[in-house]
Amino acid sequence: MGERAGSATEVVRVGSGGAAEAGARGVVLRRLDGDGPDIPALRSAVLRLRLAPGQRSFTADATATLPRADADPNRTPFAVVRHGTAVGFGILDRLGSLAAIADEPARAVMFRAFYIAPEWQGQGIGRAACAALDPLVREAAPAATEVLVTVDPTNHAAMRCYLAGGFTPTGRHHHPFDAAPHPVLRRPVVLTSQ
Numbered sequence: 001m002g003e004r005a006g007s008a009t010e011v012v013r014v015g016s017g018g019a020a021e022a023g024a025r026g027v028v029l030r031r032l033d034g035d036g037p038d039i040p041a042l043r044s045a046v047l048r049l050r051l052a053p054g055q056r057s058f059t060a061d062a063t064a065t066l067p068r069a070d071a072d073p074n075r076t077p078f079a080v081v082r083h084g085t086a087v088g089f090g091i092l093d094r095l096g097s098l099a100a101i102a103d104e105p106a107r108a109v110m111f112r113a114f115y116i117a118p119e120w121q122g123q124g125i126g127r128a129a130c131a132a133l134d135p136l137v138r139e140a141a142p143a144a145t146e147v148l149v150t151v152d153p154t155n156h157a158a159m160r161c162y163l164a165g166g167f168t169p170t171g172r173h174h175h176p177f178d179a180a181p182h183p184v185l186r187r188p189v190v191l192t193s194q
């Protein structure tokens with residue numbers, strides 16, 4: 001799929017470091033706290049990715065979540081890059097709500113603030129990003145043996161995306177103070193890249 005006319009996305013030359021590894025559909029996860037020559041352009045690009053208005057109850061734009069990640073040493077923000085174009089954003093969080101949702105918080109990492117820009121949704125990029133998490137997790141949270149994510153039960157697209165991307169329900173629920181319980185899903189981390 002090529003560039004979309006009028007899209008807020010742009011092509012950025014992606015460097016070779018920072019857990020970049022071509023996965024399904026040419027999807028690469030590129031951490032945004034590195035110092036590679038492509039990072040400033042990728043950071044600018046993700047800050048232009050806006051959620052659809054109807055999806056803002058599920059997460060916030062990177063304009064809000066990237067600065068918070070920058071200020072928190074437990075969070076590693078990353079861009080979802082497809083053929084050089086930043087199409088999505090996410091964060092790995094080594095603290096978050098892990099104490100409440102993980103059996104062994106020190107051996108888990110939370111996947112949060114994840115979205116694919118609306119013009120790129122429904123093309124398998126979300127599930128490819130989930131399936132490409134392992135190299136980034138090994139780098140950003142080396143002690144983690146599992147990735148956990150919590151999902152709003154009304155967010156059917158996210159649930160299908162996570163299930164297709166290798167997550168499975170744990171049977172646990174996270175209890176936000178202002179919303180219905182969120183199922184907790186897990187994805188085991190393959191500890192070597194063999």
Ligand SMILES: CC(C)(COP(=O)(O)OP(=O)(O)OC[C@H]1O[C@@H](n2cnc3c(N)ncnc32)[C@H](O)[C@@H]1OP(=O)(O)O)[C@@H](O)C(=O)NCCC(=O)NCCS
Pocket residue numbers: 051055058059113114115116117120121122123124125126127128150151152155156157158159160161162164
């Ligand atoms: C959830 C999200 C990341 C999925 O990304 P994506 O690139 O569209 O995912 P995929 O193309 O891999 O599709 C995954 C599933 O979602 C479904 N899907 C995608 N967009 C959809 C939509 N607008 N409505 C309903 N289902 C949708 C797809 O049909 C697919 O399911 P299927 O293969 O069983 O039919 C994306 O929809 C998104 O960014 N949503 C807004 C933010 C959000 O909800 N983040 C998750 C917070 S937990």
